[in-house]
Amino acid sequence: MSALAQSILSGEVRAASRLMRQIDDRDPAATLVLRELFAHTGKAYVIGITGSPGAGKSTLTDRLIAWYRKQGKSVGVIAVDPTSPFTGGAILGDRIRMQGHATDPGVFIRSLATRGNLGGLSRATGDCLKVMDAMGREVIIVETVGVGQDEIDIAQLAHTTCVVLVPGMGDDIQAIKAGILEIADAFVVNKADLDGSDRVVRELRAMLELRHAVKAHPPIDHDEQHRLKGAVGTRLQPQGDGEWEPPIVKTVAARDQGLAELAEAIDLHRAFLETSGQKQEREVRRAETQLVSLLRDRLLAAGLARLEREKGNLAEVAAQIAQLKLDPYALADELAGAAK
Amino acid sequence: MSALAQSILSGEVRAASRLMRQIDDRDPAATLVLRELFAHTGKAYVIGITGSPGAGKSTLTDRLIAWYRKQGKSVGVIAVDPTSPFTGGAILGDRIRMQGHATDPGVFIRSLATRGNLGGLSRATGDCLKVMDAMGREVIIVETVGVGQDEIDIAQLAHTTCVVLVPGMGDDIQAIKAGILEIADAFVVNKADLDGSDRVVRELRAMLELRHAVKAHPPIDHDEQHRLKGAVGTRLQPQGDGEWEPPIVKTVAARDQGLAELAEAIDLHRAFLETSGQKQEREVRRAETQLVSLLRDRLLAAGLARLEREKGNLAEVAAQIAQLKLDPYALADELAGAAK
Numbered sequence: 001m002s003a004l005a006q007s008i009l010s011g012e013v014r015a016a017s018r019l020m021r022q023i024d025d026r027d028p029a030a031t032l033v034l035r036e037l038f039a040h041t042g043k044a045y046v047i048g049i050t051g052s053p054g055a056g057k058s059t060l061t062d063r064l065i066a067w068y069r070k071q072g073k074s075v076g077v078i079a080v081d082p083t084s085p086f087t088g089g090a091i092l093g094d095r096i097r098m099q100g101h102a103t104d105p106g107v108f109i110r111s112l113a114t115r116g117n118l119g120g121l122s123r124a125t126g127d128c129l130k131v132m133d134a135m136g137r138e139v140i141i142v143e144t145v146g147v148g149q150d151e152i153d154i155a156q157l158a159h160t161t162c163v164v165l166v167p168g169m170g171d172d173i174q175a176i177k178a179g180i181l182e183i184a185d186a187f188v189v190n191k192a193d194l195d196g197s198d199r200v201v202r203e204l205r206a207m208l209e210l211r212h213a214v215k216a217h218p219p220i221d222h223d224e225q226h227r228l229k230g231a232v233g234t235r236l237q238p239q240g241d242g243e244w245e246p247p248i249v250k251t252v253a254a255r256d257q258g259l260a261e262l263a264e265a266i267d268l269h270r271a272f273l274e275t276s277g278q279k280q281e282r283e284v285r286r287a288e289t290q291l292v293s294l295l296r297d298r299l300l301a302a303g304l305a306r307l308e309r310e311k312g313n314l315a316e317v318a319a320q321i322a323q324l325k326l327d328p329y330a331l332a333d334e335l336a337g338a339a340k
Numbered sequence: 341m342s343a344l345a346q347s348i349l350s351g352e353v354r355a356a357s358r359l360m361r362q363i364d365d366r367d368p369a370a371t372l373v374l375r376e377l378f379a380h381t382g383k384a385y386v387i388g389i390t391g392s393p394g395a396g397k398s399t400l401t402d403r404l405i406a407w408y409r410k411q412g413k414s415v416g417v418i419a420v421d422p423t424s425p426f427t428g429g430a431i432l433g434d435r436i437r438m439q440g441h442a443t444d445p446g447v448f449i450r451s452l453a454t455r456g457n458l459g460g461l462s463r464a465t466g467d468c469l470k471v472m473d474a475m476g477r478e479v480i481i482v483e484t485v486g487v488g489q490d491e492i493d494i495a496q497l498a499h500t501t502c503v504v505l506v507p508g509m510g511d512d513i514q515a516i517k518a519g520i521l522e523i524a525d526a527f528v529v530n531k532a533d534l535d536g537s538d539r540v541v542r543e544l545r546a547m548l549e550l551r552h553a554v555k556a557h558p559p560i561d562h563d564e565q566h567r568l569k570g571a572v573g574t575r576l577q578p579q580g581d582g583e584w585e586p587p588i589v590k591t592v593a594a595r596d597q598g599l600a601e602l603a604e605a606i607d608l609h610r611a612f613l614e615t616s617g618q619k620q621e622r623e624v625r626r627a628e629t630q631l632v633s634l635l636r637d638r639l640l641a642a643g644l645a646r647l648e649r650e651k652g653n654l655a656e657v658a659a660q661i662a663q664l665k666l667d668p669y670a671l672a673d674e675l676a677g678a679a680k
Contacts, residue, residue, distance in 0.1 A: 031669050031673060034669045035667055035669045035670055038664070038667050038668070038669060039664055039667075041664070052392065052393055052394075053392055118632065119489055119490070119493070119636070121489050149459055149489075149491070150459070150489040150490055151489070168508075280662070283662035284655065284662045285658070286662070287658040287659070287661035287662040287668070288654060288655065288658035290661075290668060291654075291658060291661060291668045291671070291672070292458065292654075294668055294669070295640060295643050295644070295647075295675060295676075296459070296636055296639075296640045298672045298673065298675070298676035299636075299639035299642075299643045299675065300632070300635060300636045300639055300640075301676065302639075302676040302677070303635050303639045304635070307635075314628060314631075314632075315624065315628065318624045318625070318627040318628035318631060319624045319627070321627035321630075321631060322620070322623035322624045322626070322627040324378070324379055324381070324382055327375055327378050327379075328378070328627070328631045328634055329374045329375045329378060329634070330375055331631070332631070332634045332635050332638045333371060333638065335635060335638070335639065336635075336638035336639050336641065336642040337642070
């Protein structure tokens with residue numbers, strides 16, 4: 001085993017940071033270490049905190065950290081910021097919000113941001129989760145904005161996903177609620193001291209009821225059926241008696257209110273997964289999400305390397321496509337043909 | 341040329357719908373038709389409408405459709421919904437908002453949603469854009485929630501990207517602003533009749549000024565430099581004298597206010613791209629974004645097909661990974677090795 005892997009297994013933060021930097025750099029050396037660590041993972045409990053911008057996720061995460069630290073648990077945090085890193089403002093913001101824990105060796109916070117159009121955010125999150133798991137962090141919190149496609153994947157890397165909403169976000173928020181209903185193990189109505197928090201709770205209840213109705217009587221619209229057929233995952237199956245009903249917890253994170261209730265909801269879900277036998281199902285889904293992200297990323301890297309070798313660099317190839325001199329569909333078929 | 345491609349080139353909506361369904365289905369037959377159409381694309385002007393949930397993007401899109409129709413232009417709309425299609429609510433919502441145009445043959449609206457963890461939303465958007473372009477739509481509007489990684493890619497498929505903000509979304513919205521600053525060709529402050537719209541405009545101005553400052557004096561923080569180095573794209577370069585300053589337009593879309601100003605801002609940006617010589621640069625970036633999405637999708641499909649052939653189906657493989665019996669990193673390396 002490499003010295004780096006050994007240091008990480010003994011919990012060294014500096015070693016873990018070094019590996020995470022290599023992960024971020026797409027350094028092939030990182031994979032070798034991740035392979036060494038893999039057998040030592042699977043012990044951490046992963047909590048996802050997701051929701052719209054402005055919902056107060058960072059403050060909530062900050063308070064959850066404090067909660068688990070009081071219980072003597074070591075905590076890892078991955079703050080995923082899907083916006084671009086160009087101005088640096090967002091990342092700095094996350095760090096400032098959580099800086100009360102900066103001197104606590106029991107808290108390890110890592111920010112991850114989008115890397116231009118090569119993507120790979122969910123892959124990087126999955127990798128960093130494995131590192132924090134291998135170094136012995138008992139609870140890992142993954143915080144992300146929950147409205148993008150990759151971000152929904154990221155939420156699915158968690159054992160318990162908490163979806164955070166706030167009052168007064170307008171009617172369009174219904175759309176988001178419809179989407180995130182499926183990934184929520186618990187709903188948090190944060191800033192519950194604001195007007196309209198009861199309305200959000202009522203709307204959530206109504207949507208949860210609607211979900212039951214939809215499951216009993218699936219839509220007959222052809223388009224909808226067509227989409228449902230193509231959708232991946234087991235969540236479309238009726239869950240029967242062993243079904244988990246996501247609790248709705250009101251919090252005012254900035255004033256540390258409702259955190260005990262939220263932690264209890266998370267504990268209950270964890271107990272549910274374990275006693276219902278659904279823990280294993282969840283682990284399979286987590287592994288599937290991680291594998292697909294990993295494959296997507298590695299295959300793209302290999303394909304782009306091959307493109308560069310055979311056709312020239314990406315910008316040159318794109319210029320030929322823009323001039324209609326090169327057909328991107330033929331090119332993609334050619335490169336994918338080799339991967340078959 | 342196939343009959344389907346011919347029908348699409350002559351502008352038939354039913355033929356285009358059929359191909360788009362095949363695209364959505366990942367039907368390999370679709371690629372052959374897309375290859376036939378490719379040489380006939382490049383004529384449409386593509387406008388991106390992006391922003392947070394609740395910003396009123398669908399209403400704004402609806403009014404822009406009406407605006408371009410009044411000018412006699414044929415319009416295509418791709419409403420991208422990154423939330424899950426399970427409940428169908430969001431998609432239905434989009435359609436309801438735009439249904440005033442349902443009987444107008446000059447307006448062709450298509451909704452696209454996430455397809456589980458196989459992703460591919462930006463690939464599907466790129467493909468549908470080509471179809472609408474080939475069928476002769478003069479203006480194509482792509483509407484998407486602008487806070488995810490894929491959604492930023494989608495915004496980069498446009499010639500002119502309009503970022504929509506609303507007053508009163510709280511302090512955390514700063515984070516989003518920081519991220520979308522880089523992709524905005526125009527800012528829209530919608531619901532400008534609400535309190536705080538002037539504050540949003542002021543904050544945007546301040547951030548645009550900050551961007552100038554950051555460009556003149558890049559951050560020296562090591563982490564930040566490290567990330568910037570890895571980021572893709574030419575937007576990090578100082579743009580010099582030919583720089584476009586994104587205008588800030590106030591609208592109240594629900595009352596049809598400010599639409600003329602917004603349309604003018606879009607026209608100005610279009611003229612800027614053409615006269616500054618940056619149109620070509622933009623086309624290259626668009627082609628690059630589309631190619632990367634296409635490669636990511638095709639390579640993943642090929643890799644998963646190979647996985648299935650050699651190791652068993654995805655769920656079985658994921659189960660072995662969850663039990664730590666199979667190392668996903670070794671597996672990904674093996675599959676990517678073949679793609680090299």
